[in-house]
Amino acid sequence: MATKKTQIQNDAPEQSAENTEVVESKIYKCPSCGNFLHYDPETKKLKCDYCDTVEELEPVAPAQEQIYHVGSENGFIPWQGVKAIRCRSCGAVTMLSAYETAVKCPFCNASNIVETNEIAGLKPNAVLPFAISKEQEHTYFMKWLKSKHLAPFTLKKEAKKQDSQGIYIPVFTFDSQCNGVYTIRYGQHYTVTVGSGKNRRTETRTRWYVDTGVISNFFNDIQVEASKSITQSNLSKMGGFDTDNSLEYHNQFISGYSAERYDKGLDESWAEAYTIMEDIIKRMIISRYNADVIDYVNMNNTYSGTTYKYVLVPIWVFNYKYRKKEYGCIGNGRTGKIIGKYPKSPFKITAIVLAVGAAVALIVWLYIKYFM
Ligand SMILES: [Zn+2]
Ligand SMILES: [Zn+2]
Numbered sequence: 001m002a003t004k005k006t007q008i009q010n011d012a013p014e015q016s017a018e019n020t021e022v023v024e025s026k027i028y029k030c031p032s033c034g035n036f037l038h039y040d041p042e043t044k045k046l047k048c049d050y051c052d053t054v055e056e057l058e059p060v061a062p063a064q065e066q067i068y069h070v071g072s073e074n075g076f077i078p079w080q081g082v083k084a085i086r087c088r089s090c091g092a093v094t095m096l097s098a099y100e101t102a103v104k105c106p107f108c109n110a111s112n113i114v115e116t117n118e119i120a121g122l123k124p125n126a127v128l129p130f131a132i133s134k135e136q137e138h139t140y141f142m143k144w145l146k147s148k149h150l151a152p153f154t155l156k157k158e159a160k161k162q163d164s165q166g167i168y169i170p171v172f173t174f175d176s177q178c179n180g181v182y183t184i185r186y187g188q189h190y191t192v193t194v195g196s197g198k199n200r201r202t203e204t205r206t207r208w209y210v211d212t213g214v215i216s217n218f219f220n221d222i223q224v225e226a227s228k229s230i231t232q233s234n235l236s237k238m239g240g241f242d243t244d245n246s247l248e249y250h251n252q253f254i255s256g257y258s259a260e261r262y263d264k265g266l267d268e269s270w271a272e273a274y275t276i277m278e279d280i281i282k283r284m285i286i287s288r289y290n291a292d293v294i295d296y297v298n299m300n301n302t303y304s305g306t307t308y309k310y311v312l313v314p315i316w317v318f319n320y321k322y323r324k325k326e327y328g329c330i331g332n333g334r335t336g337k338i339i340g341k342y343p344k345s346p347f348k349i350t351a352i353v354l355a356v357g358a359a360v361a362l363i364v365w366l367y368i369k370y371f372m
Contacts, residue, residue, distance in 0.1 A: 038256020063126030065307035076122035106165035126311035152345035168312035170262035180301030186291035
């Protein structure tokens with residue numbers, strides 16, 4: 001442990017970062033039994049797994065928005081008081097608080113993991129702590145599985161003892177004021193009756209309009225995933241995160257969990273947020289018109305007063321095997337909402353096909369008997 005600590009200090013490029021480490025590398029040990037304390041979402045305190053002793057958290061202020069400009073990332077400070085673990089199976093790099101040891105990769109369950117000298121990357125400035133405990137998330141998982149009528153009976157039985165891993169994933173959020181002008185060309189359909197006699201028919205035609213206007217909108221916390229393991233579409237399927245409630249980053253919240261290092265930089269994430277916002281503005285403009293068809297929308301938007309947060313958000317990851325195939329689900333650590341894949345029972349599918357077939361056969365038989 002001594003060598004690891006030396007390593008961290010050697011990596012520290014400047015005085016201020018070392019000071020940060022002294023504050024943050026507090027060892028979260030139980031005062032009664034010496035075991036590690038982990039952040040407990042139910043009590044919102046640090047709790048010992050072995051003797052249930054709870055310790056108060058250090059007080060933390062709400063997260064502050066940071067002013068964004070291209071290259072802001074250069075001002076980030078290194079993430080201290082954590083160590084990096086690389087998974088040789090899936091390649092994920094996750095952080096643990098410096099005094100914990102990992103036995104398997106939180107993303108894929110592989111035990112083929114190594115502690116690496118890779119730097120932990122840049123320190124998040126915000127964290128949205130877990131609000132749903134492992135036990136509570138398991139209840140959501142069982143409910144979700146229960147609602148999947150095609151899932152095999154045996155799986156539901158096995159899932160009772162299914163374990164999950166709590167991981168914080170990196171997300172950048174952006175606030176920005178958008179002001180713009182636009183020109184739109186849109187069409188409205190109308191029908192006319194043409195021809196005469198046998199050739200009399202209706203045809204659809206389009207009347208075209210051009211309009212210009214101004215638009216403005218304030219965007220609050222547009223979320224862009226910066227993770228290697230979670231896609232943007234999964235982020236929105238999970239329902240997003242209440243990043244407005246995030247707190248100033250503190251290592252105490254990742255005690256007992258792991259955290260993924262970000263894989264996508266701040267400027268790249270801003271470029272994605274920009275695309276998302278431009279798309280929203282375009283839809284806002286289109287919704288002003290009773291258009292059946294859009295020819296073009298030309299926009300000239302400026303974004304000002306842009307701020308960001310680099311925030312860790314909590315998810316629960318379930319990995320399980322069923323008949324040698326791997327399945328994965330993730331749960332929103334704030335709301336419990338589960339998304340993911342599950343095996344479908346060939347037996348149940350066959351039964352449904354047979355039942356539908358039998359119903360069709362019965363209808364045909366009745367029809368022939370009574371109507372033919
Ligand atoms: Zn204890
Ligand atoms: Zn892995």
